[in-house]
Amino acid sequence: MSEKAVIIYSGGMDSYTVLHKALQRGIHATAxxxxxxxxxxxxxxxAANVCRTLSIPHTVVDISAINQLLAGSSLTDNIDVPEGHYEEPSMKQTVVPNRNMxxxxxxxxxxxxxxxxxxxxxxxxxxxxxxxxxxxxFVERMNAVSQIANYEPVQIVSPYLNNTKGEILADGLAMGLDYGNTWTCYNGREKACGKCGACQERLEAFALNGATDPLEYE
Structure with a gap:
């Protein structure tokens, strides 16, 4: 019997690759x-379109009410999304407090x-x-807690924890994945902005792999 796992699936490049990595491993995936x-x-x-195509169970949970407790991020507040590379201090504005926990x-x-x-x-x-x-x-400690938080231990798996975006993309391209099925830009407009940290990192990953990003940019 194959292993069963929940995949936290945002619809972006990384989680798209993680989902397919799990499927490649024979995991029975629920997104x-x-x-x-x-x-x-x-x-x-x-994310919904990909899961429909793959016939994978997919649940979208609305937890937007928690934003009254988690202020100060440009991803959720009325604050301009900063432009520039992830390494720049300005990108700290995109941190949502305690999001992944x-x-x-x-x-x-x-x-x-x-x-x-x-x-x-x-x-x-x-x-x-x-x-x-x-x-x-963080992943190590959360994994340790998830082993004892319930009667049933749950393992946290991050297949690309020590890989770069370029390496993740390389693995996905080797799997034949179409990244036109993903959205990365922090500005949810019709086309990707190409200027925010998320877009810049994505474009750099494609350049490093000698590949063309299928998304349209402003």
Missing amino acids: LSFNYGQRHKKELDY ILLSLAIGHAVSIEANAVYYGAHSGDHAIYPDCRPE
Whole structure:
């Protein structure tokens, strides 16, 4: 019997690759997406389309009410999304307080309820500089807690924790994935802006792989 896992699936490049990585491993996947009031909730439409195509169970949970507790992020508040690379201090404006701990906690609870023994999510090394909840020490400690928080232990799996965005893309391209099925831009407009940290990192990953990004940019 194949392993069953909940995949935290935003609709972006990383979680798209993680989802297919899990499927490649023979995992029986259930996708879980969150509407936390992000201005780029367009990514959720991409996630839904992929899951329909793959006939994967997909749940979108509206937790936007928590934003009254989590102020100060340009992804959820009326604050301009900064332009520039992830390494720049300005990108700290895109940090949503405690986001991944909240999302992982809900995903672990869902895993227990559907008798899944793992939760997959797309933390990677490119996020380490800005996002504390994507760093190895956070994942390790959350994984330790998830083993004892319920009667049923749940493992947190981050296949690309120590990989760059370029390496993730390389693996996805090797799997034959179409990244036109993903949305990365922090501005949820008709076309990707090409200027925010998320867009810049995505474009750099494609350039490093000698590939063309199928998304349209402003």
